[in-house]
Amino acid sequence: MNNVLWGVVCLDHYTVSAELLPGCGILHNAYHLQQLGAAPRLLTRLGAADAETITHFLITQQIAVATDDLLAPGVCARIEIAVDATGAARVYDFTPGVWAEYRLSAVEEQTLAAAQHLHVVLTAPVIPEFMRLGAQGSFTGALVSVDFLALYDFDEDSFAAALRYVDVAFAGWQGAVDAPALWWLAAVATATGTLAIFTLGAHGMLVCEPNAPPRLEPVQAVPVAGSTNGCGDAFISYFLAEYWRHGDLAQALDQGKFGGALATTWRYALPDDAYGEVTWTDACHPGFVVTSHGFDK
Secondary structure (H helix, E strand, C coil): EEEECCCEEEEEECCCCEEEECCHHHHHHHHHHHHCCCCCCCECEEECCCHHHHHHHHHCCCCCEEECEEECCCCCEEEEEEEECCCEEEEEEEEEEHHCCCCCCCCHHHHHCCEEEEEECCCCHHHHHHHHHHHHCCCCCCEEEEEEECCCCCCCHHHHHCCCCCCCCEEEEECCCCHHHHHHHHHHHHHCCHHHEECCCCHHHEEEEECCCCCECCCCCCCCCCCCCCCCHHHHHHHHHHHHHHCCCHHHHHHHHHHHHHHCCCCCCCCCHHHCCEECCCCCCCCCCCECCEECC
Protein backbone atom coordinates (compact mmCIF):
# COMPACT_ATOMS: atom_id res chain seq x y z
CA MET A 1 0.00 0.00 0.00
CA ASN A 2 1.10 3.55 -0.75
CA ASN A 3 0.67 5.23 2.63
CA VAL A 4 1.78 8.87 2.72
CA LEU A 5 1.93 11.09 5.81
CA TRP A 6 2.09 14.88 5.41
CA GLY A 7 2.67 17.52 8.03
CA VAL A 8 5.03 19.50 10.23
CA VAL A 9 7.87 17.70 12.01
CA CYS A 10 9.43 19.76 14.76
CA LEU A 11 11.72 19.79 17.75
CA ASP A 12 9.85 19.26 21.03
CA HIS A 13 11.35 21.30 23.87
CA TYR A 14 10.32 19.86 27.24
CA THR A 15 10.46 22.92 29.46
CA VAL A 16 10.83 21.21 32.84
CA SER A 17 13.71 18.89 31.93
CA ALA A 18 15.16 21.08 29.10
CA GLU A 19 15.20 18.04 26.78
CA LEU A 20 14.92 18.59 23.05
CA LEU A 21 13.50 15.66 21.10
CA PRO A 22 12.18 14.99 17.60
CA GLY A 23 8.42 15.46 17.61
CA CYS A 24 5.10 16.80 16.31
CA GLY A 25 2.08 14.68 15.52
CA ILE A 26 2.96 13.48 12.03
CA LEU A 27 6.33 12.16 13.25
CA HIS A 28 4.60 10.30 16.07
CA ASN A 29 2.17 8.86 13.50
CA ALA A 30 5.09 7.78 11.32
CA TYR A 31 6.80 6.01 14.21
CA HIS A 32 3.70 4.08 15.28
CA LEU A 33 2.64 3.16 11.74
CA GLN A 34 6.14 1.92 10.97
CA GLN A 35 6.06 -0.20 14.13
CA LEU A 36 2.65 -1.54 13.13
CA GLY A 37 3.86 -2.64 9.69
CA ALA A 38 2.10 0.02 7.60
CA ALA A 39 5.34 1.21 5.92
CA PRO A 40 4.44 4.92 5.80
CA ARG A 41 6.29 7.49 3.72
CA LEU A 42 6.74 10.87 5.35
CA LEU A 43 6.44 14.16 3.49
CA THR A 44 7.72 17.05 5.59
CA ARG A 45 10.29 19.86 5.67
CA LEU A 46 13.25 20.31 8.03
CA GLY A 47 15.65 23.17 8.65
CA ALA A 48 19.16 22.22 7.57
CA ALA A 49 20.68 24.17 10.47
CA ASP A 50 19.36 21.90 13.22
CA ALA A 51 17.82 18.82 11.61
CA GLU A 52 20.41 16.30 12.82
CA THR A 53 18.45 14.89 15.74
CA ILE A 54 15.36 14.39 13.55
CA THR A 55 17.20 12.87 10.59
CA HIS A 56 18.99 10.50 12.97
CA PHE A 57 15.60 9.47 14.36
CA LEU A 58 14.22 8.83 10.86
CA ILE A 59 17.20 6.69 9.94
CA THR A 60 17.20 4.76 13.22
CA GLN A 61 13.48 4.03 13.00
CA GLN A 62 13.69 3.22 9.26
CA ILE A 63 11.02 5.78 8.38
CA ALA A 64 10.99 6.45 4.64
CA VAL A 65 10.94 10.05 3.46
CA ALA A 66 8.75 10.80 0.44
CA THR A 67 10.52 13.91 -0.82
CA ASP A 68 13.80 15.12 -2.26
CA ASP A 69 13.15 18.50 -0.64
CA LEU A 70 13.44 17.40 3.00
CA LEU A 71 16.04 20.00 3.98
CA ALA A 72 15.66 23.73 3.46
CA PRO A 73 17.84 26.66 4.57
CA GLY A 74 16.94 27.72 8.10
CA VAL A 75 15.84 26.03 11.31
CA CYS A 76 13.28 23.36 12.13
CA ALA A 77 9.89 24.16 13.55
CA ARG A 78 9.79 24.00 17.35
CA ILE A 79 7.22 23.79 20.14
CA GLU A 80 7.31 24.05 23.91
CA ILE A 81 5.86 21.22 26.02
CA ALA A 82 5.15 21.52 29.74
CA VAL A 83 4.15 18.36 31.62
CA ASP A 84 2.78 18.85 35.13
CA ALA A 85 2.89 16.49 38.12
CA THR A 86 -0.32 14.73 37.02
CA GLY A 87 1.11 13.93 33.59
CA ALA A 88 -1.07 16.48 31.80
CA ALA A 89 0.81 18.04 28.90
CA ARG A 90 0.45 21.59 27.62
CA VAL A 91 1.79 22.38 24.14
CA TYR A 92 2.40 26.03 23.26
CA ASP A 93 4.57 28.63 21.47
CA PHE A 94 4.84 27.01 18.05
CA THR A 95 7.73 28.52 16.08
CA PRO A 96 7.40 27.67 12.35
CA GLY A 97 11.03 27.88 11.24
CA VAL A 98 11.25 26.71 7.61
CA TRP A 99 7.46 26.34 7.54
CA ALA A 100 6.94 30.10 7.69
CA GLU A 101 6.31 30.33 3.93
CA TYR A 102 5.81 26.69 3.06
CA ARG A 103 5.20 25.62 -0.53
CA LEU A 104 5.15 22.16 -2.05
CA SER A 105 7.44 21.24 -4.91
CA ALA A 106 5.97 19.76 -8.10
CA VAL A 107 7.37 16.33 -7.17
CA GLU A 108 5.81 16.55 -3.72
CA GLU A 109 2.43 17.39 -5.26
CA GLN A 110 2.74 14.30 -7.45
CA THR A 111 3.58 12.18 -4.41
CA LEU A 112 0.43 13.34 -2.62
CA ALA A 113 -1.74 12.83 -5.69
CA ALA A 114 -0.47 9.25 -6.11
CA ALA A 115 -1.13 8.17 -2.52
CA GLN A 116 -3.57 5.35 -1.80
CA HIS A 117 -3.89 6.43 1.82
CA LEU A 118 -3.01 10.00 2.78
CA HIS A 119 -2.93 11.19 6.39
CA VAL A 120 -2.43 14.89 7.13
CA VAL A 121 -1.93 16.79 10.38
CA LEU A 122 -3.62 20.00 9.30
CA THR A 123 -1.84 22.82 11.08
CA ALA A 124 -1.67 26.44 9.94
CA PRO A 125 1.42 26.10 7.68
CA VAL A 126 -0.15 23.17 5.79
CA ILE A 127 -3.72 24.46 5.41
CA PRO A 128 -3.25 26.71 2.32
CA GLU A 129 -1.51 23.98 0.32
CA PHE A 130 -4.03 21.34 1.43
CA MET A 131 -6.95 23.51 0.36
CA ARG A 132 -5.29 24.39 -2.95
CA LEU A 133 -4.64 20.75 -3.85
CA GLY A 134 -8.09 19.73 -2.69
CA ALA A 135 -9.73 22.35 -4.91
CA GLN A 136 -7.82 21.13 -7.95
CA GLY A 137 -8.86 17.51 -7.32
CA SER A 138 -5.47 16.13 -6.30
CA PHE A 139 -6.88 13.87 -3.56
CA THR A 140 -9.61 12.08 -5.49
CA GLY A 141 -7.68 8.81 -5.71
CA ALA A 142 -6.83 8.56 -2.01
CA LEU A 143 -8.53 7.74 1.26
CA VAL A 144 -7.76 11.03 3.02
CA SER A 145 -7.63 11.25 6.80
CA VAL A 146 -6.96 14.50 8.63
CA ASP A 147 -6.03 15.32 12.21
CA PHE A 148 -7.59 18.71 13.00
CA LEU A 149 -5.96 18.61 16.46
CA ALA A 150 -8.06 20.71 18.87
CA LEU A 151 -9.45 22.85 16.03
CA TYR A 152 -7.14 25.73 17.01
CA ASP A 153 -6.78 26.82 13.39
CA PHE A 154 -10.44 26.39 12.38
CA ASP A 155 -13.78 28.04 12.84
CA GLU A 156 -17.06 26.47 11.78
CA ASP A 157 -16.83 27.69 8.18
CA SER A 158 -13.20 26.71 7.55
CA PHE A 159 -13.78 23.30 9.15
CA ALA A 160 -16.74 22.70 6.84
CA ALA A 161 -14.69 23.82 3.82
CA ALA A 162 -11.80 21.46 4.63
CA LEU A 163 -14.15 18.49 5.14
CA ARG A 164 -14.99 18.57 1.43
CA TYR A 165 -11.63 16.87 0.82
CA VAL A 166 -11.60 14.54 3.83
CA ASP A 167 -12.84 10.96 4.23
CA VAL A 168 -11.88 10.46 7.90
CA ALA A 169 -11.57 13.39 10.32
CA PHE A 170 -10.12 13.39 13.83
CA ALA A 171 -10.51 16.31 16.22
CA GLY A 172 -10.01 16.83 19.93
CA TRP A 173 -12.89 18.63 21.63
CA GLN A 174 -12.01 20.50 24.80
CA GLY A 175 -15.42 21.94 25.64
CA ALA A 176 -18.58 20.48 27.13
CA VAL A 177 -20.08 17.39 25.53
CA ASP A 178 -23.46 19.12 25.21
CA ALA A 179 -22.00 22.28 23.65
CA PRO A 180 -24.07 23.31 20.60
CA ALA A 181 -20.87 23.98 18.62
CA LEU A 182 -19.76 20.35 18.93
CA TRP A 183 -23.04 19.02 17.64
CA TRP A 184 -23.02 21.56 14.81
CA LEU A 185 -19.60 20.27 13.76
CA ALA A 186 -20.93 16.72 13.96
CA ALA A 187 -23.86 17.68 11.73
CA VAL A 188 -21.49 19.22 9.18
CA ALA A 189 -19.42 16.02 9.08
CA THR A 190 -22.55 13.93 8.57
CA ALA A 191 -23.79 16.23 5.81
CA THR A 192 -20.48 16.04 3.92
CA GLY A 193 -20.33 12.25 4.20
CA THR A 194 -17.18 12.35 6.34
CA LEU A 195 -16.44 9.80 9.03
CA ALA A 196 -15.56 12.08 11.96
CA ILE A 197 -14.28 11.14 15.39
CA PHE A 198 -14.26 13.81 18.09
CA THR A 199 -12.27 12.74 21.14
CA LEU A 200 -13.81 13.95 24.41
CA GLY A 201 -11.28 12.89 27.04
CA ALA A 202 -12.82 10.82 29.81
CA HIS A 203 -16.24 11.23 28.16
CA GLY A 204 -15.17 8.99 25.29
CA MET A 205 -15.67 9.87 21.64
CA LEU A 206 -18.39 11.29 19.45
CA VAL A 207 -18.44 9.14 16.31
CA CYS A 208 -20.16 10.55 13.23
CA GLU A 209 -20.71 8.07 10.40
CA PRO A 210 -22.19 9.00 7.03
CA ASN A 211 -25.95 8.37 6.89
CA ALA A 212 -26.20 7.72 10.64
CA PRO A 213 -26.87 9.84 13.71
CA PRO A 214 -23.81 10.76 15.83
CA ARG A 215 -23.19 8.41 18.74
CA LEU A 216 -21.11 8.52 21.88
CA GLU A 217 -18.47 5.81 22.07
CA PRO A 218 -17.27 5.06 25.63
CA VAL A 219 -13.65 4.62 26.64
CA GLN A 220 -12.20 3.03 29.74
CA ALA A 221 -10.40 5.63 31.82
CA VAL A 222 -6.82 4.65 32.72
CA PRO A 223 -4.43 6.23 35.23
CA VAL A 224 -1.70 8.32 33.63
CA ALA A 225 1.60 6.74 34.60
CA GLY A 226 3.59 8.87 32.16
CA SER A 227 2.03 11.82 30.37
CA THR A 228 -0.89 12.64 28.09
CA ASN A 229 1.42 14.00 25.41
CA GLY A 230 1.07 11.89 22.27
CA CYS A 231 -2.05 9.98 23.33
CA GLY A 232 -4.10 11.38 20.49
CA ASP A 233 -1.35 10.62 17.98
CA ALA A 234 -1.16 7.02 19.19
CA PHE A 235 -4.95 6.65 18.98
CA ILE A 236 -4.99 7.90 15.39
CA SER A 237 -2.04 5.74 14.35
CA TYR A 238 -3.43 2.52 15.77
CA PHE A 239 -6.84 3.35 14.32
CA LEU A 240 -5.43 3.97 10.84
CA ALA A 241 -3.24 0.88 10.81
CA GLU A 242 -6.36 -1.23 11.30
CA TYR A 243 -8.72 0.86 9.16
CA TRP A 244 -6.35 0.90 6.20
CA ARG A 245 -6.11 -2.88 6.29
CA HIS A 246 -9.75 -3.86 6.70
CA GLY A 247 -11.99 -0.78 6.75
CA ASP A 248 -13.77 -2.09 9.84
CA LEU A 249 -14.72 0.87 12.03
CA ALA A 250 -15.41 -1.10 15.21
CA GLN A 251 -12.07 -2.90 15.07
CA ALA A 252 -10.26 0.33 14.23
CA LEU A 253 -11.83 2.10 17.23
CA ASP A 254 -10.80 -0.75 19.52
CA GLN A 255 -7.23 -0.60 18.24
CA GLY A 256 -7.20 3.18 18.56
CA LYS A 257 -8.32 2.96 22.18
CA PHE A 258 -5.57 0.45 22.88
CA GLY A 259 -2.92 2.73 21.36
CA GLY A 260 -4.19 5.81 23.17
CA ALA A 261 -4.17 4.03 26.53
CA LEU A 262 -0.70 2.63 25.90
CA ALA A 263 0.65 6.14 25.32
CA THR A 264 -0.31 7.22 28.85
CA THR A 265 2.46 4.96 30.17
CA TRP A 266 5.23 6.93 28.40
CA ARG A 267 6.82 10.05 29.84
CA TYR A 268 7.29 11.52 26.35
CA ALA A 269 5.11 11.35 23.26
CA LEU A 270 6.82 8.08 22.31
CA PRO A 271 8.44 5.28 24.33
CA ASP A 272 11.90 6.09 25.70
CA ASP A 273 13.58 3.51 23.47
CA ALA A 274 12.15 5.18 20.37
CA TYR A 275 14.54 8.09 20.84
CA GLY A 276 17.65 6.07 21.64
CA GLU A 277 20.81 8.01 22.40
CA VAL A 278 20.09 10.86 20.00
CA THR A 279 22.54 13.72 20.53
CA TRP A 280 22.42 17.21 19.13
CA THR A 281 24.15 20.45 20.09
CA ASP A 282 21.61 23.20 20.74
CA ALA A 283 22.86 26.34 18.99
CA CYS A 284 20.86 28.41 21.46
CA HIS A 285 22.82 26.92 24.38
CA PRO A 286 26.50 26.67 23.30
CA GLY A 287 28.47 24.02 25.15
CA PHE A 288 25.46 21.83 25.87
CA VAL A 289 24.44 18.63 24.15
CA VAL A 290 20.86 17.48 23.89
CA THR A 291 20.38 13.76 24.48
CA SER A 292 17.38 11.55 25.08
CA HIS A 293 18.24 11.98 28.78
CA GLY A 294 18.64 15.76 28.81
CA PHE A 295 21.44 18.30 28.68
CA ASP A 296 25.01 17.10 29.19
CA LYS A 297 27.82 19.63 29.38
